[in-house]
Amino acid sequence: MNLRLILTLLLLALVTTSSLGVVYTRHQSRSLAVQLGELENQRDETIAEWSRLQLEQAWLADASHVERKARDDLGMDQPEETLILVVEK
Amino acid sequence: MTRLYAFLAIVLLSSVALAARAFNLQIMETEFLKEQGEARFMREVEVPVRRGNILDRNGEPLAVSTPVDSVWVNPGELLQSPEDIDRLAEVLGANADEIERRLTQRAQREFVWLKRRLHPDLAARIDAMKLSGVFLQKEYRRFYPAGEVAAHVIGFTNIDDIGQEGLELAYNDWLQGKPGVKRVIRDRLGRTIERAELLRESVPGQDIELTIDRRLQYLAYRELKRTVLKHGARSGTVVVLDIDSGEVLAMVNQPSYNPNQPNIDSDGLRNRAVTDVFEPGSVMKPFSVASALEAGIVVPDSPIDSSPGWINISGYTIKDHHNYGPIDVTRIITKSSNVGATKLALQLEPQHMWNTYDRFGFGSVTGTGFPGESAGVLRNYKRWRRVEQATLSYGYGLSVTALQLASAFGAIADEGRMRRPSLIRGASNPAISVIDPTIARQVAAMLETVTGPEGTGKNARVANYRISGKTGTSRKASAAGYASKYIATFAGFGPASNPRLVCIVAINDPTGGEYYGGLVAAPLFSTIMSGALRLLDVAPDNFETALTLHKASDQPVSLDGDQP
Numbered sequence: 001m002n003l004r005l006i007l008t009l010l011l012l013a014l015v016t017t018s019s020l021g022v023v024y025t026r027h028q029s030r031s032l033a034v035q036l037g038e039l040e041n042q043r044d045e046t047i048a049e050w051s052r053l054q055l056e057q058a059w060l061a062d063a064s065h066v067e068r069k070a071r072d073d074l075g076m077d078q079p080e081e082t083l084i085l086v087v088e089k
Numbered sequence: 090m091t092r093l094y095a096f097l098a099i100v101l102l103s104s105v106a107l108a109a110r111a112f113n114l115q116i117m118e119t120e121f122l123k124e125q126g127e128a129r130f131m132r133e134v135e136v137p138v139r140r141g142n143i144l145d146r147n148g149e150p151l152a153v154s155t156p157v158d159s160v161w162v163n164p165g166e167l168l169q170s171p172e173d174i175d176r177l178a179e180v181l182g183a184n185a186d187e188i189e190r191r192l193t194q195r196a197q198r199e200f201v202w203l204k205r206r207l208h209p210d211l212a213a214r215i216d217a218m219k220l221s222g223v224f225l226q227k228e229y230r231r232f233y234p235a236g237e238v239a240a241h242v243i244g245f246t247n248i249d250d251i252g253q254e255g256l257e258l259a260y261n262d263w264l265q266g267k268p269g270v271k272r273v274i275r276d277r278l279g280r281t282i283e284r285a286e287l288l289r290e291s292v293p294g295q296d297i298e299l300t301i302d303r304r305l306q307y308l309a310y311r312e313l314k315r316t317v318l319k320h321g322a323r324s325g326t327v328v329v330l331d332i333d334s335g336e337v338l339a340m341v342n343q344p345s346y347n348p349n350q351p352n353i354d355s356d357g358l359r360n361r362a363v364t365d366v367f368e369p370g371s372v373m374k375p376f377s378v379a380s381a382l383e384a385g386i387v388v389p390d391s392p393i394d395s396s397p398g399w400i401n402i403s404g405y406t407i408k409d410h411h412n413y414g415p416i417d418v419t420r421i422i423t424k425s426s427n428v429g430a431t432k433l434a435l436q437l438e439p440q441h442m443w444n445t446y447d448r449f450g451f452g453s454v455t456g457t458g459f460p461g462e463s464a465g466v467l468r469n470y471k472r473w474r475r476v477e478q479a480t481l482s483y484g485y486g487l488s489v490t491a492l493q494l495a496s497a498f499g500a501i502a503d504e505g506r507m508r509r510p511s512l513i514r515g516a517s518n519p520a521i522s523v524i525d526p527t528i529a530r531q532v533a534a535m536l537e538t539v540t541g542p543e544g545t546g547k548n549a550r551v552a553n554y555r556i557s558g559k560t561g562t563s564r565k566a567s568a569a570g571y572a573s574k575y576i577a578t579f580a581g582f583g584p585a586s587n588p589r590l591v592c593i594v595a596i597n598d599p600t601g602g603e604y605y606g607g608l609v610a611a612p613l614f615s616t617i618m619s620g621a622l623r624l625l626d627v628a629p630d631n632f633e634t635a636l637t638l639h640k641a642s643d644q645p646v647s648l649d650g651d652q653p
Contacts, residue, residue, distance in 0.1 A: 044156070047139065051155040054142075058150045058234035063307035081552045086629050 133288065136269035139229055140250055141294035143243055143257075143264070145303040146336075146514060151239050152257070154229040154250070154294075158212035159205040164192040166222025173220045177203070180214050205248060206230045235303060237345040238310040241360035242301060242337075242512065244460075245348040253351075254358060256297070256512065258460050266294035298514040300336035305329060308620045310341040313594075316613045317343040320599035326362045327613070328495040328593045329621060332582065335499065335508025335518050337457075338590070338621070340492075363455075363462045366488035367595065370563025371425045371606070372580045373484030375501060375532050378418060380445035381433040382528045389531050390417045395428040402476045407431050407483075422535040423544050425560060427483045434482030435475070442478065443470035448523040449497040449507070451489055456509045465489040484563060495593040498580050501536070502557070502588035505529040533557055537585050546579065548611035551619040553629035555585035558614065560606035565598065574598045579610035583618055586630040592618055 059065065070076040114122065143152035160181075167173060171189065178185035181204055188203070195201050206228060207215070216225055231246050233239070244255020252261035269291025309327045317325040322343075329339040344357035351358070359365065381387050398412030409428050413420065421429035434442060446452070452467030466488045473481070480486045492510055500507035505528070506520035536557035539546040545560045558581020564571040577599055582591040594610040594617070603609055622629075 048156045051139075051142075051153050054150050055153050055155060055232050055234055058153070061149070062234060063238075063304060064311070084553070086553055 130274050131272055132274075133270055133272050136271055136291045137227070137229070138266040138268050138291050138293045140231065140246070141264040141266070141296040144296060144298045145301050145306075146299065146338075147302065148298070149303045151233065151235050151299065151301070151303065152243055153232050153234070155232060156227045157206050157209065157230045158216075158225040159228045160203045160207060160212070160215055161224055161226055162192065162201055162203050163199050163222040163224075164196045164201055165199070167220070168192055168196060170221070173223070176218065177215070177220060177223065180211060180218070233348040235306070236349065237347050238307050238341070239301065239303070240345050240348040241342050241358075241362070242299070242306075242340050243348065245351045255360060255460070256299070259458055260297055260513075264294050264297060267292040300331070300334075300338065300512055300514050301340070302338045302624070304624055305339040305621050306341060308624070309339040309617050310345075312613055312616045312620075313341050313343055316596060316609070320596060320601040320603060320609050322596045322600070322609075323598040324361060324365075325596045326365070326491045326593070327595075327617060328362050328491045329617065330495045330499050330510055330591045332499050332503050332588050332591055335496070335510050335520075336514070337492075337510050337512050339617075340512075359461070360459065362491045363457065363459045364490070366463050366465045366490055367576050367597070368485050368487065368563045368566065369489050369494060369578065370484040370561035370576070371427075372494060372559045372561035372578050373487075373489075374422055374425065374430050374482070375536060375559055376446060376449055376451075376497065377430055377434050377437075377442065377482035378422060378535065379501070379524055379528055379532045380437060380442045381418070382531060383445060383524060384437055384441055386436050387418050387433065389419050389535060392417055393421065393426075393429045393432055395421075395426045395432075398428065400428045400431055402431065402435075402479050403474070405476045405479075407479060419535045419538060422532075422559065423538040423541070425539075425545050430482040431479040434478055437478075439470035439473045439478055442481065443467070443473075445524070446481075446487070449500060450493055450523075451487060451497065455490075455492050455496055457492070457512050459512065462492075463490055465493055484561060491593045491595050494578075494580050495591055498582060498593070499591045500524070501529050501532050502582040502591055503529075533585070533588070536581070540581075545605075545607045546581070546611050548607055549579055549581055549614045549618075551583060551615055551622065553631050554583050554619070554622055554627075555631045556583040556615075556618065557581055557585045557588070558611075560611060562604060562606045575604040577604055577606040577609035579606050579614040581614055581618070583622065584627060584630040589625070589627050590618065590621055592621070 140154040142150055142154070145151055168189070174189050174192075175185045178188050183204070192201065203223075212225060215223065229250055231250065233243060233245070235243075240255075242255055244257035245253055246257050247253050250265070252258040252264065257264065267289075270288040272286050272288055309329060313325050313327045316322070325343045327339065327341050328337065330336065331338050340360070340362045342357075342359070342361040344355075346352060346355050346357040382389070387393075392415060394415045395409060395413045396415065399406055399408045407427050409424075409426050413424050413426050413429070416424065416426060416429060418429075418433070420426070421433070446467055452465055454462050454464045468477075468487070477486050496507065496510045500523050503520070504526040505522050505524040507523045508518050508520050511518055536559055537555060538544050539558055539560065540550050540556045546558050549556055549558050549560075558579055561576075561578035561580070563576045563578070565574040565576060566572075567574070575598065577596045579594045580591075582588045592614055594614045596609050596613070599609050
C-alpha cells in the first residue's frame with residue numbers, strides 16, 4: 001500500500017515536471033519562431049537595401065552619366081590622335 | 090400528472106437531441122470542423138523569392154530586383170467609408186469615382202489590387218494613413234539601370250515578374266526560382282507566432298553573368314544612335330565579338346526602347362542582330378573567295394580580268410562601280426569587284442560553294458538560344474541556277490543575321506576556328522575548324538588591303554592599329570524587284586597582327602544621300618573599334634603610322650616630362 005502511494009506520487013511528480021517542460025519548450029519554440037521571423041525580415045531588409053544600393057551605384061556609374069559629368073562639369077575631352085604617344089615596352 | 094409526463098418527455102427529447110448533436114459534431118463532422126478551426130489561425134503563406142540579377146562580364150548590374158510595396162484593398166471594408174476612398178485617391182493621384190466604381194463591381198471579393206509597385210514615398214504615406222481595409226504587400230520590381238542601351242539583349246519582365254523578351258524570357262526558369270510555401274500559426278493580429286511546418290522549400294532565383302561588357306555596350310549604342318540619326322536610317326545594328334572565346338561583348342540595335350517602361354507594341358522590341366535577316370552584299374565576298382582558294386582553282390595573286398566592268402550571265406548584267414581592268418584575286422576584295430567574284434564563283438562546283446557557306450554557319454542558327462533567333466536563308470545548291478550562283482558570290486540571293494556574319498568573320502580572323510557566339514559567361518565553347526588555316530590567313534591578308542590606300546574601307550581605319558574588314562552595300566529587295574533602298578554594312582576585325590575583336594555594323598535604309606558601306610558603316614566601325622581596343626587594353630600593332638602621325642603633326646614628342 002505504502003509502495004503504491006509512493007509510486008503514484010512519483011508518477012504524479014514526473015507528469016507535472018514533464019508537462020511543465022512541454023509548456024516551457026513550447027514557449028521557447030514560439031519565441032524562437034518570432035525571433036527567426038524577425039531575423040528573416042532583417043535579412044530581407046538587408047538584401048533589399050543592398051539591391052537599392054546596387055541600383056544607385058549602377059545609376060551613378062552609368063556611362064552616360066559619367067560622360068556628361070566629365071564633358072560638361074569638368075570640361076574633359078578625348079585627346080586628339082596627335083597627342084597620343086605609343087610607347088614600346 | 091399529465092403535466093409531469095409532458096415535462097419529462099420534453100426533457101428526454103431535448104437531451105436525446107443534444108446527445109445526437111454532440112455525437113454528430115464529435116464523431117461525424119470532426120474532420121470538417123477541425124479544418125475550419127485550423128483555418129482560423131493556420132495559414133499557408135507563400136515565401137516569395139527574389140528574381141536573380143543579370144550582371145555584365147565585370148559584375149556590373151544590368152537587371153536588379155528590389156522590393157517595393159503594392160497596395161491592395163478589401164472592397165467590402167473600404168466601401169463602408171467613402172471619405173477614405175477620396176483620401177486614398179488623392180495620394181495615388183487617381184480618380185476617386187473610378188476607384189469606387191471598380192470596388193463596387195468587385196464588392197464580393199476580398200482582395201483587389203489597387204495599384205502595384207508604388208514609389209516608396211507613396212507607400213510610406215499610405216501606410217501612415219492606417220485606413221481600414223487597405224493593405225500593403227511587398228513585391229519585387231525589376232529595374233534596368235542600363236535602360237535602352239542593353240534593352241534588346243536583356244528584354245524585360247511583365248507585372249508578375251515573368252520574362253517577356255530577350256534573355257529574361259530565355260532564362261526565365263533559371264532567374265525566377267520557386268517560391269516556397271510554409272504553414273504558420275497566426276495570432277489575432279495576424280502576427281506569425283509559430284511556424285508549423287515548411288511545406289515546400291523555396292528555391293532562390295539564380296544570377297546570370299552575361300558576356301556583355303557594359304562600357305562597350307554603351308559606346309556601341311551611343312555611336313550607333315548618332316550614325317542612325319545622322320543618316321536618317323530606319324534601323325541599325327552593331328555586334329562586337331571576342332574572337333578567342335566567341336563571347337558577345339556588345340550587341341546593340343536602333344530603334345530601342347526603355348525596358349523600365351516597355352511599350353509592348355513598339356517596333357523597337359526586336360533584337361535585330363539575331364532576329365532580322367538581310368542580304369549581306371559584298372561582305373560575303375571573302376567567303377566566296379575562300380571557297381575558290383579552297384577548291385584550288387586560284388591563289389591570291391592569280392590574274393582575273395574584270396574588263397569591261399560588267400558581265401552578262403543568262404540575260405542578267407552584273408556590274409562593277411568602275412572598270413577595274415585586269416586584277417588579281419586579292420584586288421577583288423580590295424576593290425569589291427562583283428565581276429571578279431562572279432568569274433571565280435562560276436568556276437566552282439555549286440556543292441562546294443554551298444558547303445563552304447554552310448560551314449561558316451550561313452543558313453543555320455548560331456545556337457545562342459536567344460528567343461526568335463533567325464537562321465537566315467541559304468538555298469540548297471541543287472536548285473541554284475547559274476545566275477544565282479553568280480549573285481551568291483557577292484552576297485545576293487541569301488540572307489543572314491548580323492550575328493551570323495560576326496561569327497563567320499571571327500572564323501576568318503582566328504585561322505579558321507569557329508566558335509558559337511555566346512551571351513552567357515562560363516559556357517564551354519569549343520572551336521570547330523571550318524577552313525584551312527593557310528586559306529584563312531590569306532583571306533585575312535586580303536581583307537587588310539580594304540583599309541589600305543586603295544581599298545573601299547579607308548574610313549574604317551583605326552589610328553595605331555591594323556584593321557581588316559570588308560565593306561558592303563546591298564540594295565533591299567522589295568515586292569517589285571530591288572528598290573532604291575540600301576543596307577550599308579561593314580564587317581571587320583583587329584588588330585590584324587593578332588585579331589582580338591570582330592565587329593559588324595549594319596545600317597538599314599540610310600536616307601541622307603550617302604548609302605555606301607564605306608561611307609556610312611565604316612566610320613562607325615572605326616569609332617567603335619578604336620574605343621573597344623582602348624577599353625580592352627589591346628596593344629597597338631601599327632607603330633609606323635603612329636610615328637608618321639607625330640612627325641606630321643610637328644609637335645615635340647617627349648617620353649618624360651622633363652625632356653624637350
